[in-house]
Amino acid sequence: MLKASELPSIKALRTFIAVANNMSFSKAAIELSVTQGAVSKQISSLEQQLGQPLFQRHMNGIELSNAGKRYLPLVAEALEIIQHATASLIQTDQVEEVLTINVTPSFASLWLIPKIESFNQQNENIRLRIKTGDGLIKKMDADTEMMIRCLPISKHYENATLLQKENLVLVASPKLLSDEGIHSIEDMQRLTLLPHVTRPHLWEQFKRQQNLSFSVKYHNVAFEHFYMSLEAVRESVGVALLPDFMVRSLIEKGQLVNPFGFSMQTSYGYYVHVPSYKLSSRKIYAFNQWLKVNLGI
Incomplete structure (x- = not known):
């Protein structure tokens, strides 16, 4: 040389x-x-x-x-x-730092992406990279620094912090309620309920909590993710149970309706997982703070 x-x-x-x-x-x-x-x-x-x-x-x-x-x-x-x-x-x-986060598909599409511009405006020196994944928290891949998952409530997830417990609300499109002439709780038996693939028990749990004794009909297609159920609701296919923070703005805008104010807290929660050696990172601290403020924690 x-x-x-x-x-x-x-x-x-x-x-x-x-x-x-x-x-x-x-x-x-x-x-x-x-x-x-x-x-x-x-x-x-x-x-x-x-x-x-x-x-x-x-x-x-x-x-x-x-x-x-x-x-x-x-x-x-x-x-x-x-x-x-x-x-x-x-x-x-100039960008200073890149933060790679891995979040559930529904959290990404229904909540994070619509709000992400506010994070960019407040943190111009941090560039976000968003990936999606689901299921239990396992070993992170090399470039992921933070994960957000919806998991059964537990105190035994390593390096994970509970952001908030899951609260589901009943949602429907205004058109469906109008077409079906839904005016009372008893009228709900005419509505089609959209099943959830990974948690098929949700509707039965909902019926017990709301003391609904009448029989219901389920759609013949079940959906794996909340964002899929939301699209079916938009198309007036049926009604769904969706996380309140993901659909709050749509209800406020009148694009969705919670016809009877029904809600149900589940045994699940949203966890943020960060390896312990990364907790002192400025970019992770900044995103965590923004996350808590915008989730109203």
């Missing part, structure tokens, strides 16, 4: 590329905003350092030597790599 003193300077290489691109010392000087003498001196020094000419000089101009033809594309590519790496580093330094 060459010693640092044996390597040509960036200035000399840029001069070489300018001369090669223009096939003129004078035009290269204009491009680089230096004198023609300075260009000639840089090229001569570079050729002396390399031990071979890069240009063939003729009475009517110059042309690349065989060595120059081999050297030019490699040097141009190397300088472009250096320029790209430098620009990327500067941009990363």
